[in-house]
């Protein structure tokens with residue numbers, strides 16, 4: 001069969017997915033998981049209890065409109081529920097962004113490295129990803145993006161703080177940047193990690209939603225701070241007009257019953273998650289310091305991971321960590337390690353020291 005005759009042009013042009021699959025003989029559950037920016041402290045006991053009890057009713061369909069969750073999110077941010085879109089992870093929000101705004105040939109402007117799903121989303125919709133490298137200090141290059149705007153630019157992606165670099169741009173910088181764009185350019189601000197930030201000027205753009213004179217969608221997830229990566233709940237915030245259009249996408253109606261109940265419970269259990277944050281931020285400082293002592297360049301992180309360069313090439317370091325020490329980390333232009341439990345962080349530092357030692361002898 002000639003696949004080119006049956007597969008859409010958009011999918012033919014899209015590079016294969018890079019996400020690892022257990023079906024490929026790879027079992028991440030057997031490794032120390034410091035590669036996916038998951039929250040090692042897990043869900044709160046209250047959230048777990050709600051998932052267990054809501055499972056009893058899961059022979060029935062959920063509320064397709066996720067009314068209780070939208071209300072809980074809206075209350076949390078002092079918005080109205082018609083400003084909220086929900087779905088299976090912020091990955092679903094990214095899909096809906098593409099489906100709602102992109103036509104074939106539109107340009108999607110973003111910095112690299114960033115979260116790869118944005119590139120996938122551009123390809124899937126027949127759009128063209130236009131890439132501006134991050135600055136030398138590994139920050140999102142807002143000036144570079146501004147210069148790269150053309151009359152074909154439809155969507156600009158800002159990941160703040162950025163994955164995998166961990167660095168950020170201040171809310172004021174982002175606001176000014178967005179306001180400088182042409183009126184028909186949509187900006188998506190992905191804030192998957194913003195809850196881990198401690199810098200005073202690294203803040204969510206939600207309070208700016210009413211001030212923007214340009215179309216803006218803010219993407220959020222319960223996967224990181226709320227430790228619900230396996231439950232798959234994400235949401236987007238924007239104006240009621242934009243949310244109503246995004247809501248036409250089928251993925252807007254597909255959030256599981258357990259996910260909806262768990263997310264409401266998580267928002268209601270702030271104390272538990274702020275204690276986890278404290279531990280994660282403490283470990284972030286410790287890891288940064290210790291890695292610097294090992295001769296690594298470590299970029300200041302506002303997230304639950306750390307981006308660094310070491311004397312060992314990133315792919316080789318990732319391979320050695322996995323094969324020799326059973327520790328999973330990320331490899332990009334540089335290396336990325338997610339903050340784990342203290343014992344994992346120690347194991348990672350020991351492994352890093354041994355690998356650097358071995359490779360630089």
Ligand SMILES: Cc1ncc(COP(=O)(O)O)c(C=O)c1O
Pocket residue numbers: 036037088089090091092115159163190192220221222223229232233234
């Ligand atoms: C920046 C960023 N956005 C979105 C996501 C996707 O999160 P979700 O689990 O909600 O689909 C990730 C996951 O790693 C991410 O790093």
